[in-house]
Amino acid sequence: MVSVDQPSSVLEPAMVARAHRAVEPLHSHMYFAPEHDEKLGALGLKPGRMSYFAGRAAPMGAVGAGVVTATFYNFSPSLVAHMIPRAWSLASPEHILAARLDIARSSLTRLLGAEAAGSAEVAELAELLREACAVLTPEGRALYAGHADLPWPEEPLLALWHGATLLREHRGDGHIAVLLHAGLTGLEALVTHTATGRGFTEPAARATRGWKEDEWAAACAALADRGLLDDAGLTDDGTSLRAHIETQTDALSADPWLLLGPERTARVVELGKGLSRRLVASGAFGAGIFAGS
Template identity: 55%
Template sequence: MTDTAPSTSETARRAAQSLELLHAFIYFAPEAEERFAALGLDRGRMAYYAGRAAPMGAVSAGVVAATFYNFNPESVARSIPRAWSIAAPQDIVEARLQAADEALRRMLGDETATSAEVAATAELAAEAAAACDPAGKPLHAGHADLPWPQEPHLKLWHAATLLREFRGDAHIAALQDAELSGLQALVLHSASGQGFKQSAARSLREWSQQQWAAAEGELRERDLLDAEGEITAAGTKLREDVESRTDAMSAAPWQVLGDRVEQLIDSGRGLVRALAKAGAAPRDLFGRD
């Protein structure tokens, strides 16, 4: 009999994907923009940088650029540390939690947000998140030091955030092992057609055309892009190697659930579909230009 059980790495990737939007919706939610604006933060980049970095405290622009990895450090420095003089990190953390509450209730509806399904999903996700070792994972560690929300839908969001940042910190380690800078990784991901469109990636991460072109040249020298800027077979293989390494380094939280991980994946996918249907993330940012 052939063993068709999914591998640990495959499970880690599937599980992460099943919960991704349960974390990432906050970056597109108008509720977050309004909450941050009420604190006096500039809309757009400052709100994003401060909102995501605030759990680490009033850190420097260098720390934010290092932990976010593929954003232009010059862009980060235009907002950080100025953001901390406008609003204290703890106030930003609280505003973000309030925005998550409002956005989830709007998109899922109060009945679903307070349902037994969400509560059960939150408990599984929280159990997985509790198994994350923060050593060497600074962005995850900052979020892990925050108190757990008690409402099930917010507990689920917090757990999804911890799991996402845990994987993200591991992903940066894998990218560095592959000798890919943040910008190079962003260019290669866009070329694959599986991430942001090139125009969106360059705009959202605030890289100039010259900086983007220079990174493309560096990737061509390694035969990761061809002359037209398309990803090569070598580039595709390197990206898969990086993802596999990321899977291996972020598998621990899913392993503690055993067979129950499939329950979490199924439930997470259902909730993500509901969020996507409600417009939780703009679809025109992804794919190819």
Template identity: 50%
Template structure:
């Protein structure tokens, strides 16, 4: 399907990628599991999906598995719904925002109070005005949350909305491509852009046997070769997935316009560079094992 865009090619994708780096800092921060531990959730591996899922309310493991897509259901079921008897979704969201505040202040220093931060928040929030709730459960749930007053947290909130909007669309693209959750992870890792296998297995609840079985299924489809590398068909599939995701995520960036997207990308690139240099993410997170 072809579409006409007023933006340069892949401008929305490039903007999203650097904005998402700002959003993602909290999920790699030690502050998040520390805040959750204060509330009685002591497994640091559960903090990520619990704090994102909390926007949906006290849902069960099936809803979390459906909206997160690439987590092993059994891992989720070990924590949900039991976690909601320990801490409410509302308290979980408050803990996440506290962690975002301390994390961003530590990584960015005085930049959190600079005028450019308020500008980034305004641009990102303007982009979210064109996001849509239908068939986008994680975005829709986050869109119902209030916008924080502090500019660095308002920008983080807007970045979260843009991330979830694109993410929900990406899941639709994965489903249409016939990739299950683990197959999506395997192909992404094989592309060199996704998380390393050892990190996926440590955080998503899958085993080496699960990974090997997914590779075998992908080989049967001609998407992986004998060495676990993407075939030409596999490379095309990953490219098509990103193009489809771009198309489903056009609206916020078209709404912001070329000038606004360029400025938000500029500001977001600066923040992304700063947090990366400050060690916000593991150095060996992405690539191939």
């Protein structure tokens, strides 16, 4: 395991973040795809947050709202409790998991195009991600562990999606550990990330995560008291803290790329960026959701 204080010299430190950014959209596009609400809605789930919570949590089984709040981290607990555990009375985790594979296949095929979805590049990237995931371990990473218990799909397009999912959830669990060590609540983490100008826009963050205006304002005030935020945005200390969080998150998620080594990690970046750009060009992520979109 790579130390969080000492990034490996085998890879350029920036390569870990590049690999994450190249691959992650191959998973996360699903939550913005019309197929997501359509197919989960056919099971009886409500569109939007209920489908999202149930879909992403289903690998852990029919867990309660507390587990979802803990593992998803930056969502309002009241929003989660409004959807979970009621979702499990409408659709079983097993049916939801089967639907998720259908969603991944349909959305990726539509956004990439049938030819690209069945290409040698997709198969190559799927194999690289499967090898990269072999080094991942579940200790302290509950959401990843649930996904890791699922079998690998044989279909290359779905194996690609599954590999991207495992890497994303493993990194996310590590990111939460770093945020906790930095003393940031889920809401404070969301506010500071939004303030970097590289994540959700503030309206999108508040709408999708379920935070009320007074809750958001209280978090901003608490961050200001710590010297991390002011009326202009992140202070120098706030910017430094966010940079430190990203550096430590990269260190905690470096093992898959250390396993592949510099050349094959560079190939992951090349293939992943090419496919992810196709997703974006096809409208996978709507306007106004992310800063700069």
